[in-house]
Amino acid sequence: MRADARRNLGKIVEAAAEVVAERGVGAPMEAIAKRAGVGVGTLYRRFPDRDALIAAVGDHYIHTMADALDAADRGSADAWSAIWDFVSWVAEPGRAALSTALADLPDEVIAHRTEFIRARARWEERFDQLVRRAQAEGTMRGDVGVQDLIHLLNVFTCHPEDLPAPVAADPGRYLRLMLDGMKAGAATPAPSR
Amino acid sequence: MRADARRNLGKIVEAAAEVVAERGVGAPMEAIAKRAGVGVGTLYRRFPDRDALIAAVGDHYIHTMADALDAADRGSADAWSAIWDFVSWVAEPGRAALSTALADLPDEVIAHRTEFIRARARWEERFDQLVRRAQAEGTMRGDVGVQDLIHLLNVFTCHPEDLPAPVAADPGRYLRLMLDGMKAGAATPAPSR
């Protein structure tokens, strides 16, 4: 591969990641091309089709998330603050949609990406351990689970157009509100599953 | 207007309300027509265009919401449980998207509907009083407002396709989680506005 081509490939994946974060997995190829500063044709020379490009974005994302979770875990003494930190990290501007994009990847895009699936499972496993630890430490209520956390992360880090403007502007505010609701003792009648 | 035509008009608005609740304000005319058991042509004989029909749905919705809020208010001794009840009511299956649909109505659809705008303002005003009352009664934390509640209602009662399946299946679970986070004393460091 020629040096300039390799350089462009990098720009493309990066641009795709950004645009997908902003506009969701349905982001148009042209928007990605423009962001990368290349023509659509170039996208198609590197990726057979839209799905392949989106899948590449998925790989990029899952690793970013996993790294952040690890960092939060290492950086905090107790599990609860690790969770708090991680959630805050995801809510930071520019990071939004990261998690949703992951959740939204169409099945047919993921189906054969065993590496991606494995990475995501590892990440969830990791996250789950943290939640259980927090519950064991008595800082998090027991009637909620990682899946609740993940879903809420997905909901609030949605592509901005799909959220009420004020929520999109500060998802962290709402995510923290929900974490407050998950603290040990916060349960009202214990929402049943 | 002929009797059968009047009957159809009723079926159309009702069907539109249902379909909009399920698929959002962008629901296709054909889906509405099918639900109402009429042809698309019939929709256009009653409403000049899509927007007019959607606006009619908006009117229908805002009144339903207002009534429910009043009912919750009358039915509860304290403001907090009135809020709790109202939120639970909105979260009930079949009601979902009601609130979002309202929030999503495109500006150009609403612009001239002063009656609608007034009704909505009245509803918000009502809701706001309830929130302030709960705060005065010391049951709700002071650093959140009606708007937070409304936004969250919108987010969780979104059209099912836009939410992670488990959330769409039981938005109430998550709304209650949020309410728990809004109870007096739940605040962690007090999310700043």
Add this chain to the structure above:
DNA sequence: GCATAAGTGGAATCTCAGATTCCGGTTAGC
């Protein structure tokens, strides 16, 4: 420096979904 394979931009093409129009065939209501 030059030949040339690799790379490029972006207009043109293809698809598809959904709004809107139209009209031959039906009915309610007198």
Add this chain to the structure above:
DNA sequence: GCTAACCGGAATCTGAGATTCCACTTATGC
């Protein structure tokens, strides 16, 4: 039994976006 209102839904019109194509550039090996 007449006929103005109605109806259903096929046909048409549009816009958005994926994908293809090709004339034009530019690294790179010699």
